[in-house]
Each structure stands twice: as structure tokens, then as C-alpha cells.
Amino acid sequence: MSGSLLKNFLKFSYGSLIGLFLGLATTMLTTRLFPPEAFGKVTMFELLLKVGMIITIFGADQAFVRFFYEEDSQKRGALLYKTLRIPLFCTLLLTLVIITWFEPITFFLVEEPSIKVAVWLVIGIIAQLLFRYTQLVIRMQQKGNLYSLIQILQKVFNLSFILIFFYAMGNKFEVLILSKIITIMLLVIVGIYIGKNFWKLNNIRDKETKHSQMEIFKFGAPFVLTIFISWLFESFDKIALRQWSDFEELGLYAAAMRLVALIMVVRQTFSTFWTPVAYEKFEKAPEDRLFFRQITIIISFILFLLAIVSISIKDVLVSLLGSEYENASSIMPFLVFMPIFYTISETTVIGINFYKKTKMHILIAVIACSFNILGNWVLVPKFGALGASISTAFSFIIFFTIRTQLSQRYYKVNYPTIKIYIMTLIVSCYALYSVFITNFWWNIVVGIIPTFLLITIFFKDIYNILKNKTKIISKI
Known part of the structure; x- marks a missing residue:
């Protein structure tokens, strides 16, 4: 393994190690503040958040990674927005499904029908989708230190919001859900700022990329x-x-x-x-x-x-x-x-x-x-x-x-x-x-x-x- 590859690897991995200890500290704290039932409900929420992400992103993130280096460097921002079109359309459809059938969906998640939980689920899916792309932009530019920083901030923000919401709301499962969603939303803002050249709005209007919408669909769908x-x-x-x-x-x-x-x-x-x-x-x-x-x-x-x-x-x-x-x-x-x-x-x-x-x-x-x-x-x-x-x-x-x-x-x-x-x-x-x-x-x-x-x-x-x-x- 070359020295540069090893150096790059260490840049990307130290965030995971620091995140491990921050995650353990968060676990030690939350298990003392919240009963097992709350953890169970949050686990189900996170589970549906993940499957919602799989459905909405529709493999387009894999297309972004695959075509990134084939695209001209000035056109990579346009590629980003082009690969986001299918996920955003799928998100709209999934949102309609969740809101229409929110009662059985939220009952399965938290054992009670709740439009509030359904709305949080929709916001969480959208935030996760954008967060995935902000991470990919950083990763594909091989900015290992920034990638690790995002991982560390994720743990720090989550722990901070858990403490804030716990003192405001008590040991309800909603505290853990809100902390997770707001953390992701903040990280999306940070990620977009870091990769602001990719996220410029004029990139939306740029249609001249090497790969068409159909190519993106055909590559991503099997995933x-x-x-x-x-x-x-x-x-x-x-x-x-x-x-x-x-x-x-x-x-x-x-x-x-x-x-x-x-x-x-x-x-x-x-x-x-x-x-x-x-x-x-x-x-x-x-x-x-x-x-x-x-x-x-x-x-x-x-x-x-x-x-x-x-x-x-x-x-x-x-x-x-x-x-x-x-x-x-x-x-x-x-x-x-x-x-x-x-x-x-x-x-x-x-x-x-x-x-x-x-x-x-x-x-x-x-x-x-x-x-x-x-x-x-x-x-x-x-x-x-x-x-x-x-x-x-x-x-x-x-x-x-x-x-x-x-x-x-x-x-x-x-x-x-x-x-x-x-x-x-x-x-x-x-x-x-x-x-x-x-x-x-x-x-x-x-x-x-x-x-x-x-x-x-x-x-x-x-x-x-x-x-x-x-x-x-x-x-x-």
C-alpha cells in the first residue's frame, strides 16, 4: 500500500474511532435517561428511515460515485443535481404514501397513530438523502479530514441535542428522534457549505453532462x-x-x-x-x-x-x-x-x-x-x-x-x-x-x-x- 493511500485511509478513519468513543458515551448516558421501550421505538423509526432512504435514493448515489471521475471537473455540480432528480421524485411519492397511510405506519413504529411522527419521518428521509450526497461530495474529493470532522460533529450534535431536549421534554422517545433529525439537518447545512461549488443553484440549469438521466437510472436501479x-x-x-x-x-x-x-x-x-x-x-x-x-x-x-x-x-x-x-x-x-x-x-x-x-x-x-x-x-x-x-x-x-x-x-x-x-x-x-x-x-x-x-x-x-x-x- 502506498504511503499516500495509507495517509488517506487514516484521514478517513480517525473520525470513526473518535465517533466510537463519543457514541459509547452517548449510549451510556441515554440508557440511564431513557427506558428500553423508548430505545425500541427509536430503533423502529431508524429502521424505516433507512428503508425510506433505500427506496427514495433509487441507486442514484451509486451512479454519482461511478460517473464522478468520468465527468469534467466543471460539470460535476451539474452531475450532482442530475442524480438528485430521481431521488427527489421518489421522495415526493413516498411522502404521499406516508401521509396518506400514516396511521398504520406510525402504529407499527411506535404503537400509536401519530401524524407528528409521520411528518418527522418524511423530514428525516429528506434530510438523510441530502446528507448522503453531502458526504459523497466530500468523499469523492478525497477530503478525508473533513469527512472525519463530519462524523465527529454528528456524534457531538446528537449528544448535545439529546441533553437539551431531555431537560425540556423528559425521557420521551420523541427526544431521541428529534435529536437525530435536527443533527442530520445541521450536518446537511455544514456539508453544503463545505461543497458549495457543487451545490450552486446555477448547476441545476446545466444540462450538458456526459451521462444522461436514462444512463443514471439504468445504472442505479439494479442496486x-x-x-x-x-x-x-x-x-x-x-x-x-x-x-x-x-x-x-x-x-x-x-x-x-x-x-x-x-x-x-x-x-x-x-x-x-x-x-x-x-x-x-x-x-x-x-x-x-x-x-x-x-x-x-x-x-x-x-x-x-x-x-x-x-x-x-x-x-x-x-x-x-x-x-x-x-x-x-x-x-x-x-x-x-x-x-x-x-x-x-x-x-x-x-x-x-x-x-x-x-x-x-x-x-x-x-x-x-x-x-x-x-x-x-x-x-x-x-x-x-x-x-x-x-x-x-x-x-x-x-x-x-x-x-x-x-x-x-x-x-x-x-x-x-x-x-x-x-x-x-x-x-x-x-x-x-x-x-x-x-x-x-x-x-x-x-x-x-x-x-x-x-x-x-x-x-x-x-x-x-x-x-x-x-x-x-x-x-x-
Whole structure:
């Protein structure tokens, strides 16, 4: 990896790291101020906000990214507004749907019909749409420091508004929703100011871009299905808890999810880092398959270690949430599997990406999503949030398996899959044991066993990698 690429990566990633600690501080505060039911309702609101974003943006953001560097630099502002036309039209249609059927929609979200919540949802979707584009403008100009600044401001603004509205309104769920929406609206203003050359109104009248409206539509439309299925795959656990359990269970589940934030940041940061490195390596030396095996070994070892540590200190982490959320300790152990297997699969899915077999991603998402829906349908009515976490863990193992096997058809690498599956079984047993154990110290002592087995299983590989670390680093 070149020095400039690494420098750029660090610029884009430090905001995520600072945001992690600010996010944890916000979680610690809000779980002491708001009951689990409030968290559950806000989770549903955020869920619909996200699916509204998928529907309205209609893949046009992907077209903006794809065509950005092909467009003349003076015409990129015109491209921005051209790619915004379809999303704005879709937003108008979705607004009519939400306002017309606000009663059943808001009842599903917060268990009461509310035109106020419907209006907030519409404003939130519009704000999210514009925020997405302001972020893309900054990202595509490779302004890493500004991108990180926006991420930090998002956490700071949100925490500030939560405190302000809490003292004005009390511990109502509306406080968390309003804080989120106003934060996004402020960030849109900041983002538009930063990229003001792109957002000049005279760019709307400029029609002479290299790519037509039809090209934008044709490129972006296929992403809608893929992104929607991926959203359903990662969100059905929450939908299942809303349907077959209650808001308290959903709130506990959402709080437990925030405790695996460290591993989630590793997932996001590694994905940002890995994609350009993998493509660059494949272009320069496609025959060097050992490199991809070694990266998979390193990331697997680190993530399994993080999983074991997270499970062993789950009671410490849950204690940060406050007494009302102590039941989240039995939910958390299996939630670590989601970021772990997504991240490891990013290193093993490369064959599909290298050979541009992107339709395979739809097949993968459909199969994994089907397992997740079936698992939640069976487990959530009986076990609540614990059932949702187990189903999610199992479906992400399936996700990793399918990604790896299909990738091997196009670019065969000797991945340590047997070792990964052995560690999966070991960590699964520890997670299941940890669900029922109540003694904090005994949970830590038992955690020594999977840690020892992890080191034993990967010892030879890690030793050889450390021994030849200079050669490996030179390849990056």
C-alpha cells in the first residue's frame, strides 16, 4: 500500500474511532435517561428511515460515485443535481404514501397513530438523502479530514441535542428522534457549505453532462434490489422482535448491539482499507494468492480474539448501560458474530469482486436473508431477543460460507476455512455458556479456554507471518 493511500485511509478513519468513543458515551448516558421501550421505538423509526432512504435514493448515489471521475471537473455540480432528480421524485411519492397511510405506519413504529411522527419521518428521509450526497461530495474529493470532522460533529450534535431536549421534554422517545433529525439537518447545512461549488443553484440549469438521466437510472436501479435485500438481511431481527415480542425486548437488543460497536468499527475501517488494497494487489500480482490467505489469517485471529474478550467482559460492558438494561448481557454474546463474519468474508469474497460477478451478491443476500427470516420466525416468539441474536449469528455464518465458496469458483485461495469453522464452534459454545452464567469472574476464567485454543490453532500461521512481516508489509 502506498504511503499516500495509507495517509488517506487514516484521514478517513480517525473520525470513526473518535465517533466510537463519543457514541459509547452517548449510549451510556441515554440508557440511564431513557427506558428500553423508548430505545425500541427509536430503533423502529431508524429502521424505516433507512428503508425510506433505500427506496427514495433509487441507486442514484451509486451512479454519482461511478460517473464522478468520468465527468469534467466543471460539470460535476451539474452531475450532482442530475442524480438528485430521481431521488427527489421518489421522495415526493413516498411522502404521499406516508401521509396518506400514516396511521398504520406510525402504529407499527411506535404503537400509536401519530401524524407528528409521520411528518418527522418524511423530514428525516429528506434530510438523510441530502446528507448522503453531502458526504459523497466530500468523499469523492478525497477530503478525508473533513469527512472525519463530519462524523465527529454528528456524534457531538446528537449528544448535545439529546441533553437539551431531555431537560425540556423528559425521557420521551420523541427526544431521541428529534435529536437525530435536527443533527442530520445541521450536518446537511455544514456539508453544503463545505461543497458549495457543487451545490450552486446555477448547476441545476446545466444540462450538458456526459451521462444522461436514462444512463443514471439504468445504472442505479439494479442496486435498489441488492441494497434492499441486504437491509432486510441485517434488519429482520429487529422487525421480528417488533412483530413477535415487545418494545422492551427490542430496546434491550438495540442497546446490546451498541456494545459490539468496537468490532463494528473494525469492520467499517477494515472494509475501507481493504478494498483498494485488494484490487491494487490483484492488478499487480494476481498470482500471489498467499497474500490473501495471510490477510484472512490475521483478520480472523484478531476478530476471534476480540469476540472472546467481548464475551468474557460482557457484564462490565452491560454495566455501562445502567440497571434497566442488565438483561442485555444474555443477548450480547451472539451479536459479536455479525461483524466478525462480515469482516472475514470481505477477505474471502474477493473472487466475485475481481471478476465482476456482482449478481452473485444478490444470490448470497437472498439465501442468507432466507435463513435469517426462518430463524427469527422459529426462535423469536419463544426466546425473544436471545432468539434474534442466535438467528442473526447463524445467518452470518451462512453468509460467510456462501461468499467464500462462490468466490473460490473464480479465484481459488487456500483460506484457513477449517480453522475458522473450528473456532466458530468453540466461540459458539462459549457464547452459549456465557448466556446462562451469572458469575462474572468465572465467565472470564472460562474465557481462557477458547483463547488458548485460538492461539494453538493459529500459532504456526501467525508465527510464520510475524517471521516474514517485512515481506508482507512490503506487499501492501
